[in-house]
Amino acid sequence: MSTSIRVMMAQINTLVGDIPGNTQRVIDVALEARNRHRADAVLFPELTLSGYPPEDLLLRPSIRNRIDSAIRRICEEVRDIHVVVGYPRYRDGGLYNMAGVIYNGEVIAEYAKQCLPNYQVFDEMRYFVAGDKPCVFELKGVPLALTVCEDLWHSGPALQVAEQNARLMLNLNASPFHIDKSRQRLQLLSERARQANCPILYLNQVGGQDELIFDGGSKVIAADGTHIFQGRFFEEDFYLVDYSDEDQSLSVPGEEFTPFPTVEQSTYEALVLGVRDYVNKNGFKGVVLGLSGGIDSAVTLAVAVDALGPDRVEAVMMPFRYTSSMSLEDAEAEADTLGVRYSVISIEPMFEAFMTQLEDEFSGMAKDTTEENLQARCRGVLLMAISNKKGYLVLTTGNKSEMAVGYSTLYGDMAGGFDVLKDVPKTLVYRIAEYRNGLSPAIPQRVIDRPPSAELAPDQKDQDSLPDYDVLDRILELYIERDYSAHAIIAEGFDEAVVNRVIRLVDINEYKRRQAPVGVRITQRGFGRDRRYPITSGWKAGD
Structure with a gap:
């Protein structure tokens, strides 16, 4: 006689540290799954009760009691x-990344994550002890296996599942986004399902946590590796999966396989989710940003509006004598198109006041970048004052290309709480601007077409100081994300002098990046948790 099991996959957005709130969400969803959908089981993501990643909250002695209470x-x-749910839990003197099965008043099974990631943004070995045993429990007489996230990036746990003759694998995840990662996951899951000879329900959490974005995209994979279902990306959702033990068949009633988003779409949606969750989870009333008439601030404004709505976004144009009429016109057009509050505050009076006070200090010295940086710092002071007064978060607008080579001003355009484009190379900024305009009008075309300029000096262009962005971004990708040496990059056909100059700029500007705001991570090597280089260093990148 065939046994059927209905599982709800709860692709939810949790709040790190809010153990009571996360627990209440689990209870509410579980009761809904039981009462409305007649589900036999409900599956929640990795470390749901604490949120992921809890980082050094795991070192607080009180977390043990809080999790036990939950x-x-x-x-x-x-x-x-x-209820299949993830949580941190102490056992035998160690802390484990645990998946537990709770049924009718007791924990009937627990599985300790075996493969603890300790690379890129992960440092689970700092906190957890690795498990070493599989876990299979019975539901309606059917043996089900538990695994957690990184376990499936290695073959060992899947082979254990095969040895245990489990009929269905439940895999809890908190897998952060980077461009094209979901394709990697799907290929990997197909291989693991075949190795385990077992279908897989792959549940991923969704939401923003500081710089990390969790993109959802939960999946159902047949035992032969066939892709049965892929859920939506960058949003909460709930999927009912019907399993028949007669032939290990799976179906997701009423749902269609979500196609992979393009690079531009996934990047843009990650930025929107990152801004929304950072602002809302930290309790800011809204956001304020400097709107310059350039491409970076235009894209940042569009992201902010799509994340929060126009009523919670304020844009400020802060012109100086070098600001072009085109910039003034385009900034106003962007604000009008997106419906945000917009104001114009000239920095001329405060710049002159600073220069008057510094006259003796600067006597006999020629003008240089000091005066340019002072303009940016005047703007930073204005935005931070608005932030303090109104409870708004300042969004900075620097992109990854600028952050890499230090084309930014400490306590100026870097002053703020969240950098939306921090991990977005300049060339990709242009591509997502075009993508956003394809959804609805947002960014004037001439903002996209005109040569980029900080407008801190007469007729200034970015390429006066930097290589062309097509060249710069490729060099930066090779050096930062792929760890190429200078010699290896030059061997790819790039000019030796340009390569050496770019690498030197990256290396000497680590001190700036340490003082930069947090920002959304969309690549495999962002500036933050991914890349931890010393400020003071005699390292040379030639070899």
């Missing part, structure tokens, strides 16, 4: 459905 609440308030 599990007791679920035991007391949820009956007649199997």
